[in-house]
Amino acid sequence: xxxxxxxxxxxxxxxxxxxxxxxxxxxxxxxxxxxxxxxxxxxxxxxxxxxxxxxxxxxxxxxxxxxxxxxxxxxxxxxxxxxxxxxxxxxxxxxxxxxxxxxxxxxxxxxxxxxxxxxxxxxxxxxxxxxxxxxxxxxxxxxxxxxxxxxxxxxxxxxxxxxxxxxxxxxxxxxxxxxxxxxxxxxxxxxxxxxxxxxxxxxxxxxxxxxxxxxxxxxxxxxxxxxxxxxxxxxxxxxxxxxxxxxxxxxxxxxxxxx
Amino acid sequence: xxxxxxxxxxxxxxxxxxxxxxxxxxxxxxxxxxxxxxxxxxxxxxxxxxxxxxxxxxxxxxxxxxxxxxxxxxxxxxxxxxxxxxxxxxxxxxxxxxxxxxxxxxxxxxxxxxxxxxxxxxxxxxxxxxxxxxxxxxxxxxxxxxxxxxxxxxxxxxxxxxxxxxxxxxxxxxxxxxxxxxxxxxxxxxxxxxxxxxxxxxxxxxxxxxxxxxxxxxxxxxxxxxxxxxxxxxxxxxxxxxxxxxxxxxxxxxxxxxxxxxxxxxxxxxxxxxxxxxxxxxxxxxxxxxxxxxxxxxxxxxxxxxxxxxxxxxxxxxxxxxxxxxxxxxxxxx
Numbered sequence: 001x002x003x004x005x006x007x008x009x010x011x012x013x014x015x016x017x018x019x020x021x022x023x024x025x026x027x028x029x030x031x032x033x034x035x036x037x038x039x040x041x042x043x044x045x046x047x048x049x050x051x052x053x054x055x056x057x058x059x060x061x062x063x064x065x066x067x068x069x070x071x072x073x074x075x076x077x078x079x080x081x082x083x084x085x086x087x088x089x090x091x092x093x094x095x096x097x098x099x100x101x102x103x104x105x106x107x108x109x110x111x112x113x114x115x116x117x118x119x120x121x122x123x124x125x126x127x128x129x130x131x132x133x134x135x136x137x138x139x140x141x142x143x144x145x146x147x148x149x150x151x152x153x154x155x156x157x158x159x160x161x162x163x164x165x166x167x168x169x170x171x172x173x174x175x176x177x178x179x180x181x182x183x184x185x186x187x188x189x190x191x192x193x194x195x196x197x198x199x200x201x202x203x204x205x206x207x208x209x210x211x212x213x214x215x216x217x218x219x220x221x222x223x224x225x226x227x228x229x230x231x232x233x234x235x236x237x238x239x240x241x242x243x244x245x246x247x248x249x250x251x252x253x254x255x256x257x258x259x
Numbered sequence: 260x261x262x263x264x265x266x267x268x269x270x271x272x273x274x275x276x277x278x279x280x281x282x283x284x285x286x287x288x289x290x291x292x293x294x295x296x297x298x299x300x301x302x303x304x305x306x307x308x309x310x311x312x313x314x315x316x317x318x319x320x321x322x323x324x325x326x327x328x329x330x331x332x333x334x335x336x337x338x339x340x341x342x343x344x345x346x347x348x349x350x351x352x353x354x355x356x357x358x359x360x361x362x363x364x365x366x367x368x369x370x371x372x373x374x375x376x377x378x379x380x381x382x383x384x385x386x387x388x389x390x391x392x393x394x395x396x397x398x399x400x401x402x403x404x405x406x407x408x409x410x411x412x413x414x415x416x417x418x419x420x421x422x423x424x425x426x427x428x429x430x431x432x433x434x435x436x437x438x439x440x441x442x443x444x445x446x447x448x449x450x451x452x453x454x455x456x457x458x459x460x461x462x463x464x465x466x467x468x469x470x471x472x473x474x475x476x477x478x479x480x481x482x483x484x485x486x487x488x489x490x491x492x493x494x495x496x497x498x499x500x501x502x503x504x505x506x507x508x509x510x511x512x513x514x515x516x517x518x519x520x521x522x523x524x525x526x527x528x529x530x531x532x533x534x535x536x537x538x539x540x541x542x543x544x545x546x547x548x549x550x551x552x553x554x555x556x557x558x559x560x561x562x563x564x565x566x567x568x569x570x571x572x573x574x575x576x577x578x579x580x581x582x583x584x585x586x587x588x589x590x591x592x593x
Contacts, residue, residue, distance in 0.1 A: 013403030014540065094370070095379060121402055123522065124382035126370035129338075133374035138453035139338055141367045154457075159363040160517065161275070162462035167455045179516075220379030220415040224396065226408040235553075237571035239560060242578040246586050249554060249579075252570055256552060258474070258498070258531055259590055 001054040001148070001170070003045045005114045006101060006131070007038040007073065009066040010121040034069040037116025041176035043183040044146060045114055046077050052148065055079050057108065061089060061100055067199055074194040075186030082108075086203035091216030094122075098130035099218055103209030104202055105135060111170035112153070117142060117177050128175035138168050141175045262355075265416035268294050269354040271345070272305045272317060273364055275336070279313055281429060281470075282360030286422060287321035288430035289387060290358055294323075296389040302326055302354065306344050308334035311440065318438035321430055325440040326352070332447055335459070336364045339452050342371050344445045349376055351443075354417045356395055358387075361421035369421045379412035380419040385426055395420065404522050404545035425470040425526040469518055474500035474531045477520055477547070480507035481536020481557060481576060488513050490577070491535060494584045497591070503527065505543045521546035535576045539564030556580070 011030045034042075048054040058073040060066050061084040070081040082104065089100045105113065113132075118125035125141070132139035144163065145156040157164045158177060186194070204211065212218055238248055253259045268290040273280040283303075290301040303322035305313060307329065314325040326348055332340040345368070349357070357372075359365040361383050373380035386398040390411070395418040397410045412418040469475060476495040482488050488508065495502045504514040506521060520527055522542035532550035537543060539555070539562055547553070548567055555568035556576050565571040572579065 011402070013405065014542065016402060016405050016541065093379060094382075095374060095377075098374060122382075123400075123403070124370075125366045126373070126380060126382060129367060129370035130374040133342075133371050139367070139371065140454060142363050162460045164459045165457040167457055168453055172453070220377075221381055221410050221412045224409045224411045226401070226406055228406060235569035235571060237560075237565050237568075237573065239573040242574060242582050245556070245572045245574050245579050246583045248572065249570070249583055250586055250590065252552075252554070253531075253587075256531065259587065 001048065001052055001111045002057070002109050003048060003054050003112045003114060004057045004059060004105060004108060004110045005038070005042045005045045005073075005078070006127070007042060007058050007060050007069055008035045008116070008119050009033070009060065009062050009069045010035045010119050013120045032065065032068065034072055035116050035119045036178040037118060037176060039116070039183045040178040040180045041114040041116050041174075042073060042076065042078070043181045044143075044176055045112075046184065047181070048112075048148060049077065057082065059084060059101065059104060061085070061097065070199045071194040072186060074197050075190035076184055077187070077190060081197070081199045083199050083201045084203075084207070085201060088204045088211065088214050091219065092214065093219035093221045094124055094126040095130060095220055096214055096216075096218035098127050098134055099209055099213040100207065101127070102131045102134035103207035105131065106208040107206065113137065113171070113173040115173070115175050117175045125175070128173060132173040135173070138172045139174070140166055140168060140172065143174045143176045144180050146174065260414060260416065262414075262416055265353045265355040267300045267302050267352065267354050268297075268356040268358065269349070269352070269417070270301060270303050270322070271357065271359040271365065271368070272303050272313075273336075273360050273362060274305070274307050274310065274313070275364075277307065277310055277313075279316060280360065280362070280424075282362060282365075282422070282424040284320045284429045285424070285427040286358045286360060287317065289422070289427040290356075291321035291430065293356065293387060293389055293395070297355070297393060299355065300324060302352065304345065304348060306333040306341055311442075314440040315434075316432075318440075319432045319434045319436050321436070323438050325438065326443050327440055328443050328445045330445060330447070332449070332452075333445075335456060336368075337452070337454060337456060338367055338371055339454065340447060341368055342375060343447055343451070345372050346375050347445055348443065349417060357417045357419045359419070359421045361423040365421050369419060373419050376417075378415040378417055378419060379410075380421070381410045381412070382421050384420045384422050387420060387422070394418070400522070400545055404541045423526050425528060469501050469503045469520070470525055470527050472501040472503075472527070472529050474498050474533075475503045475520070475527060475529045475550075476500050476533045476535065477503040477505065477537060478508055478514075478535045479505040479537030479543070481538070482508060482513075483536075484511070485513045487536075487577065490580045490584070494533070494580055494587070497584050497587045500531075505537045505540070534564050534568065535580060537564055538562045539567060
């Protein structure tokens, strides 16, 4: 079985603080991490490797520093890593990103493609299904669990009310939730060798796609403007003993006709 | 691309077991408002099986036309048959805008459809407006809610957008509204139907929809554990409220994910929101800051929740919450 996992390097948005005066983001010192849902997907792939000896490739698109998450993936146990980077990919919205990544996947063999459900910097959850469409593959999103038997995947897919059990044959694409599993740690030996392994760097010449569908030019959507949400004026704040606090709350609830 | 041939607003009607989901009614109301600015029509896209009766409800909530595709292939949501049906309707009717609920269904269908028809899609919009040049201005949070971005799709049609449940307001049902239903035929290529649904399981924990609650008693990391959360549940019972939580309590396994408020949970706007032991991470604020009145209690006087709260109490929830509950019970038994 050949598995490709698409991963993304993202700023750890839980570490981003807002300047309370201006409402603007403080980006300095925010660490970059492997996107949590992608890491869940990677763990799922590695557990298939443990069970069935699957060959696992990771691929990422991003600037030079994204090399770091590919090394992390090596240290966790993947067999091959590809770094898509080219000026022509820059400024891409989700569709242009999906065009670039599917362009690379066309030149690889796979039975299963895994992406995370969504990335924490954009939260769009679009690239997985768009890649599936561009490669004409069936998709299963919000995957919590996957079992493989006789060429068929039996998948547990989360929804708002519970879950669905679905079945699909290879090849297919799934998008995985971070809550699906507990990703393994990098092994000591893995860390030692991660920087000795070769990350293949691919540009436009290595992928199969129409150039007009890439980057800013290939993006149907554009950012018109971005802005911080501004600061809501804070209400009253009291530092009082519990009895007093309760009285203040009770008065407010009466004022609001809640009691 | 000749943009002028694209007209009218499609609203995807999400149904589960034949039940129309609230988010679709919310979108119909938003589409109504946008269509009046554009002088175009609101077209509800109803895909299902034996659901013709539902057309009236859609009209009463704002649809001018209901395009109804009736097929056993469309009884339950499945990516490929729904994408085929929707694509054919887009090609035939050429809408300028498509609105889809950002649910697990809408977020499966939306991107698949956008790639098939080759247009842009903006996810999880919190505001939709018509710009001066008649383009749709789609505003959404980015970087975990730290930044807002307004997105446009100027050179492609349709302009597609998903919106999370609870973000737009449902309109008032008006049974005197007029509109019409058109039955449409879809030609399916079932050789592409590769995903087989074996079973759909509803988990009982999900019976409550926190987005419908008037009062929410919400707990965060400061609550500590299940025992601490019990105090919140008691307060909620007294107030006939629902409990909800920040991500911390869900990660600890104290609260189920369907009660999570925030960027990766639900968006709520109750009349009253208690933020108890919640520090106020931006991801959480994104899901509750539109609440009418917010009362925050936190031990940390510098907690960022106090910037958003209408009433802030610096103190220990373990002391204040039981006391408040006791006082409320006395007050309400009067």
